[in-house]
Structures are given as C-alpha cells and as structure tokens.
Amino acid sequence: MAERRLVPLALLLALGCAAFLLWNLHAPMGFILSLRATKLAALVVVGAASGAATVLFQTVAGNRLITPGIVGFDALFVFLQTMLVLALGSAGYATLPTLPAFLIETACLAGAGVALFGLLLRRGAGDLIRLVLSGLILGVMLRGLSGFAQRLLEPSEFAVVQQASFASFGAVDRAQLALAGPLLALALLIAWRLSSRLDLALLGRDKAITLGLDFDRLLLGVLALIAVMVAVSTALVGPVAFLGLLAAALAHALLGHPRHAALLPAAAGLGALILVAGQFLFERLLGFESTLAVIVEFLGGLVFLALVLRKAAR
Template sequence: MAVVRAHPLALLALCLLGLGAAYLFAGLGPNAGFILPLRATRLGGMLVVGASIAVATVLFQTVAQNRILTPSIMGFDALYVLMQTALVAVIGAVGFTSLPKALKFGLEVGVMITAAVLLFGTLLGRGPRDVARMILTGVILGVLFRSLSGFVARVMDPNAYSVVQSVTFASFTRIDATLLLIGGSAALAAIALAFALSRRLDVMALGRPVAVSLGLGYERLMLLVLALVALLVSVSTALVGPVAFFGLIVVGLAHALVGADRHARLLPAAALIAGIVLVGGQLIFERLIGQQSTLSVVVECVGGLVFLWLLLKGRVR
C-alpha cells in the first residue's frame, strides 16, 4: 500500500526534474557560461517561491478550516504594493532604484512579518471565532492598503508611477541571486518545520474541539503555523511580487491527487505541483511563444476563475 501511495509523489518529482533539466539545458548555444547561471537563478527562485506559496496556502487553509481561502486574503500582497508605492513617493524613482537590494528585501520581509505578528497576536485569543475575526480584519486591511496605494499613485509623477508599476507585478525573471540565497534559506527552514509538524497538522485539521480533546496544544500550534505562513508569504512576495491565487490552484490540484487526510503527502504534493506549474509555464512562455505574455498574469487569471468556481460550487470545508 505504501508503494501505491508513493507513486503520485514520485511521478510529480520526475516530472519536475525533467522540466527543470529542460529549462536549464535546452537551447544553451555558445553562450552557455553566461546563460546557465542566469537560468539556474531563475529556476531556483521559481522552486523556492512555488514551494513557499504552496506550503503557506496548505497551512493557512488548515488553520482557517476552509479550502477557498489563501494567505493573500490577509492583505499581504496589498501591503507589499503599498510599501513600494510609499517608498517611491517618499524617496523618488531614482532613490528607489538605487536602494541596495538586500536592504530593500530585508525591509519588505521585516515589515510584512511584523504586520502579521501584530495582527495574529492582537486578534487570536482562546476562542474558535478568533480565526474568522482575524480573516475579516485582514480583508478590511487589504482594502485599506489598496485604497491608500491607489490614492498615492494618483498624485504621483508619471515617471515614478511607471517604476511602481514595474515592481508591483509579479515577475519570475528578475530574481536576484543574493536575495534568493537569503530568502531561500529562510523559506526552506520554514518548509522543513512545516513538514515536521505534519502529524500535528493532521490533528488540527479535525477541528479545535477534537484536537484539544486529543491533547493538542491548539493555540500554541496555531500561532506557530501562522508565523510560518507569514514568513513564507513575506519571502515569496519580496522575491517576485504579489501572486494572489497561485496557491489556490496548486493546493486544489494536490487535494485532487493525494487527498486531504495526510499533510505528509499533501505538503510535498502541493510544493511539487507548484514547481511544475511555474517551471513548465515559464518554459512555454520563454521558449515557445517568445514572451508574448507574462506567466504571472495567466496564473492570476486562471486562479481567479478557480476561486469563482469553488465559490459557486460551495466547496467550503
């Protein structure tokens, strides 16, 4: 039975390995020494971001007990856009583009994690309704952040606004190698901890009353899981920009493939599917259609349609 269960994950791993090799080595030509490191950085970034978003979405849905919610509902993507807009408005387009990348990355991750900790610590008490209140507050804050970003953008110089536009749309082709090393290390540590908590997450998924009756320290585990979500979402957003519905797609596919009862299978399946979607999609857009469109735009479009379909089908758990 264990061999049968291993097949989906093994097939996903082989598929991702093949796509990764094709992305790295296909059509290198005489400039392999220059192209290969560039492709390796992009490939590593896509794998880190994909796994981070997938794992964060699984964790968030487990805490929220709802399979149509994603961490973006908490307003992290809107906060990221507001930070970029505010920075450009305060220091100007030239100052923004001349900021050290490591400093900017650290600032973005630090602000988003701090905001998440303040939100979680303030709103999460010892009652089952606190998660719903936290989610509702996140939605309201997201609307507030988007409104503030829109207001600042309207009074901004057109040249400065073009800079804001260039950094507030997700891009998998402008990942910095140094930032990938820093952010990837933090993300991989968080993902490893999430895998170590798989059995506890299985108990948490049964609901608070059942989990508490089985001896699980529910509140402490919930805070730890939400902290991991905040770290993973912050790192992925700071690396490539906001991607709202990507996690919904890959986690939905993972549920369909391996089921929802065991996080030990669901987490790696979601991470592998995320890598396949990003690497395969980027391979198609770069090599087959010559960058005639942007992968993030297509992912968001498909993700939005999936969200509407789940909403209309009433797939709320």
C-alpha cells in the same frame, strides 16, 4: 497508496527544471546557465512556499476556499513600493541597495502578518473568521491609500510602481535569493515535521485538544510560518495571490486525502511545477516576458470561483 503519486510529480518537476535549464542552450553556456539557474531557483522556492503556505492556512482556518493572500499581503507590498517611490523618486528607488530593501520589505510584511495573527490569538484560536475579514478590510484600505498616493506620482514614477507591483522572475537578485532560499526551505521542513499535528488539527479545536494536541500553540507556530513564507516570497518576486490556491486545489485532487505528510510536498511540488512549466512555456517557446503572473492569477481566480460554486451547489 496516494503517496506514490508524488513520484511522477517529482519526475515531472525534475524534467521541467532540466528543460528550463537546457532548452536551446548556446554559448556562452556558463553565463546563460548561471542566469537560468538563478531564475529557476526563484521559481521553485516561491512556488513551493506558496503552495505549502496555502495548505497550512486552509488547515488552521478549516476552509479550503481561502489563501494567505486574502489577508492583504499583496496590498501591503504594493503600498510599500508606492511609498518608497513617492518618498525617493524613481531615481532614488532604482539606487536602493537590493539586500537592505529586501530585508526591510520582508520585515514589514512578516511583522504585519504576525501582528494581525497576534490579534487573533489574543481573542482565542477560533477567531479565524475575524482574521480573514480584518485582512480583507486591511487590503481594501491599503489599496485605497496606494491608489491615492499613485495619483501624486509623475508618469515615469507611476510606471516604476506598476512594474514593481507585479510578480517578476526575470531580475531576481542573487543575494536576496541566497537569503530567501534557505529560509523558505527551513520553513517548509518545519511545516512538514508538523504533519501529524496538522492532521489532528483538521478534526477541529475541541477534538484535537481532547486527543492531547496543544492547539493554540500549534496555531501560533503555523501562522508564524505562513507569515514568513508569504513575506519572503512576496518580497523576493512580488505578489502572486492565487498561485497557492491553485496548487493546493490540485494537490487535494491529486491525492484525494488530507494527510499533510503527502499533501504539503504535493502542494509545494505543484506550485513549483506551475511556475517552472509556465515560465518555460511563455519564455522559451512563446518568447513572452511578463505573461506568467497574469495567467497564474487568472487560472487561480477560476479555480476559486469553481470551488465556491461547487460548495454552494451542495
């Protein structure tokens, strides 16, 4: 059975986590393990949430070429960081309490996602193309506003915005992680419990309703889960738009079937494995600090192009 392929994936992830924690460990061991464990937990929960959220989004959209990042979450995050630095200055931004700032950013991102999804639902559950197009336009608009605002910043303030605009796992706040971790784990559990309904949703709205599925209600719940997963992950470490697409594509290739009871754990595990293995490679073996997000975006972009070209060739 294809589900058996989850076992070696779980073993690889466990091995990667152990290597990340214990490789070249030296005194003071307790302090170093504490720092590594915090970073590792952030890598795992963000990777898992990104992979699962992308599978959910592709299921309700009926399209394996899209990802939640396409609806403008990353652009909104950058816009929020730019406005905060513009309003408070680099010194004021640096002194913001981390937990309230995290909660505000999460609320803004999740609220924007739910509002956009709510417009979709008022027009009917089948209007997902308009959702994607609206998200693209929103992203372009926010990037334009962010670019204009960044021209008003001092060079030192612009550097702060640039640093905050890319995903970083090196300075994850433990208080934020203590809140984000359980929330993302709960969202993943709820998504997995919906697996059988998601399998029916793949048949299309009309067929699913004929089989007794409340498609519109399921769509509302799934889109809310996606908004929460992406908002919390982005507010915790920053945007990694193509990570979920990379994990979802690898999960489909690994399993060879669309059953969500296995597909969701596979995408979550692969998302976590990509981040853990990548961070281990660049940080422990190569000594780099900020390369991982760039590499993941590059590989995810290549996967996106490959999927588009393969579909166009059919």
